Amino acid sequence: MSMMGEMMEKAFAEGQAIGFTSPSALRACPLQRGNDMRTLRCAYSRNQRPLCHPQYDPQLTDMVLQNSPFEGGGAKRRGMFFLQRAAHGAALVLLLLAVFAGCGGAEKTDGADPKVTSLGSIEVTAKLVEILGEFPPNDLYDYAYVLKYEVMQTHRGEAPKVIYVGQYNPLKARAEAADARSGEIGGTVTAFRAGDVHRMALEVPIDDYCMVGIINKYAEQTQEPIYWAVWTNRVVQ
Amino acid sequence: MFRFAVAACFLGFAAVAHAAEAPADEAAAALAQEVAGKGWIVYSARSDNATWDLFLSRPDGSSARNITNTPDYEEAAPRFAPNATRILYRRLAKGTQINHDQWGFQGELVISKPDGSTAVAVGGEGEYPWASWSEDGKQLVCLEKKGIKIVDLGTKQVVQELPRKGIYQQLFCSPDGKWFCGTGNYQNAAWTVVRMSREDGTLNAVHVFQNCTPDWCPDSEHIIYSSRPGDQKSNNGYGWTQLWMSNGDGTDAQLIYGEEGFHIYGGHLSPDSQYVMFTKCPDDGGGAESKGALMCVMRMADAPSIGGESPELHAKHANTKNGPVHELTFGWEPHWTYENVGATE
Known part of the structure; x- marks a missing residue:
């Protein structure tokens, strides 16, 4: 095994690296966002293991590097990670650093920051229960999409056990979602996935704070007021 | 002989196509003439100047003239007052992309005479x-x-x-x-x-x-x-x-x-x-x-x-x-x- 191979083995064994089962899984992985992972296109798992797992997967056998001389070449050898040519070692080191930085960043956080603890009149930590349907594209039209949350802790104000929260243009990272229509919104969440936990600053009802088309798949199920997400931070437990 | 026949067919098709288009063009031209004097x-x-400006023209598009001509602003969405003594519109900072669904939130509200003169900003950015x-x-x-x-x-x-x-x-x-x-x-x-x-x-x-x-x-x-x-x-x-x-x-x-x-x-x-x-x-x-x-x-x-x-x-x-x-x-x-x-x- 090459030195690089050993480094990656160690990284996976220590939970610092993560395997991805497909290009779409890689794109969906929140840990790659904000890090220079663009050179890593995909890594395949022979048995299509979960798309993002913190421990080394011995089945992880193949890595393809986009825009690198390895792509489609000698890098596709089964068994373990490898380096074919020492001249490309520097590039792989950079890649590994990106992998470590991106996937080792899942540090515990309660999501608290000066924005989420001060904006809005309600502040909760809540679990995103599900996402009904698919988010429509918002390259042309803005919208707020109603998501169902289970409140785990109420930090400020009052909130019931289950709340319905309108997120503005949820295909955008919260840090990039604000515009003339939305007013001040933001946060650290880069993508919405069922099961994730968010710390949110909220207002209610949404109509008092948001002037946009509202897509509410729960309209037939509940008449509960819709909350407006002012700030949405990721929580890692 | 064959070439002559092909050419004749081509000319025939062209003539038919022209005949089919001409009435539509003529009808549209007549419509343009009809509306030209209507306000x-x-x-x-x-x-x-590469920015959005406001233009005044006849409803057929004739007599168009730029009534703002402001290279330092983007102007959008003008509307005549009911008696047309004034217009209102949004004025955005140069380079701002006009958003087709958000323009009412963008820039400042400006009211001027319908020829673009005496433009006055009413409120600041995003107001009104x-x-x-x-x-x-x-x-x-x-x-x-x-x-x-x-x-x-x-x-x-x-x-x-x-x-x-x-x-x-x-x-x-x-x-x-x-x-x-x-x-x-x-x-x-x-x-x-x-x-x-x-x-x-x-x-x-x-x-x-x-x-x-x-x-x-x-x-x-x-x-x-x-x-x-x-x-x-x-x-x-x-x-x-x-x-x-x-x-x-x-x-x-x-x-x-x-x-x-x-x-x-x-x-x-x-x-x-x-x-x-x-x-x-x-x-x-x-x-x-x-x-x-x-x-x-x-x-x-x-x-x-x-x-x-x-x-x-x-x-x-x-x-x-x-x-x-x-x-x-x-x-x-x-x-x-x-x-x-x-x-x-």
Whole structure:
């Protein structure tokens, strides 16, 4: 095994690296966002293991590097990670650093920051229960999409056990979602996935704070007021 | 001999094609001549200085002149006051992209004479959102998060407030002052054109699902708007936005103009309701983010009309009149008055 191979083995064994089962899984992985992972296109798992797992997967056998001389070449050898040519070692080191930085960043956080603890009149930590349907594209039209949350802790104000929260243009990272229509919104969440936990600053009802088309798949199920997400931070437990 | 026959066939086809086109061209030219003397339109368009400016022209596109010509600003969405003694519009910082759905939140509100002179900013950046004229031009109708606010232009005092009840953009007061129309959420249906009573705030849907850019017809009873019916197969199932009109209570919805290959926006009737102006753009959104769209005029007597081949539209709307459509130039959100505002000194 090459030195690089050993480094990656160690990284996976220590939970610092993560395997991805497909290009779409890689794109969906929140840990790659904000890090220079663009050179890593995909890594395949022979048995299509979960798309993002913190421990080394011995089945992880193949890595393809986009825009690198390895792509489609000698890098596709089964068994373990490898380096074919020492001249490309520097590039792989950079890649590994990106992998470590991106996937080792899942540090515990309660999501608290000066924005989420001060904006809005309600502040909760809540679990995103599900996402009904698919988010429509918002390259042309803005919208707020109603998501169902289970409140785990109420930090400020009052909130019931289950709340319905309108997120503005949820295909955008919260840090990039604000515009003339939305007013001040933001946060650290880069993508919405069922099961994730968010710390949110909220207002209610949404109509008092948001002037946009509202897509509410729960309209037939509940008449509960819709909350407006002012700030949405990721929580890692 | 063979070459001669081919040439003859080609010339024959060309002659037939020309004969087929000529009447349409002639009819459109006649329409242009018909509307040329019927007042003026004001619209926003890209100018030679590379920014959006405001232009005044005859409704056939003639006598166009740049009335702002400000290389340091982007100007958009002009509307004549009811008596056309003034226009209001949004003025954005140079380089700001006009957003076809957010322009009412963008920039500052400016009021000027219809020739663009004596332009005065009313409020700062983002203030007086979605401002439009009241029926007498003495007040501004604004749409804010907290509700609809009627502001007296002289004193800048809010003289009336109503809940906006889900309306989120494109709010306009009817010519008789009794109603508002706008785009909003209505009973959990976004992108619904709605009508609201100014007296008591009663709201009703005019047309549900994928509608926007409503505007009042001069009779204060009908509303013209853009709609993209969801049952279309063309354009990979996305469909094409069409121009529709309904009674204010939502009844009698009817197609005014549609053309596969183009999204139709900016519908606006002439002051006598005899003509309709609109824009057609191959890209959805009406072209505000780029160079605008081709402005067009047609007779309301020719509605409904369908442009181009548009097989799906023709299959759904059998009895169309398909009258002439005169194409002007590229612009955005044209507005029409019969007052003689364009006369030069």
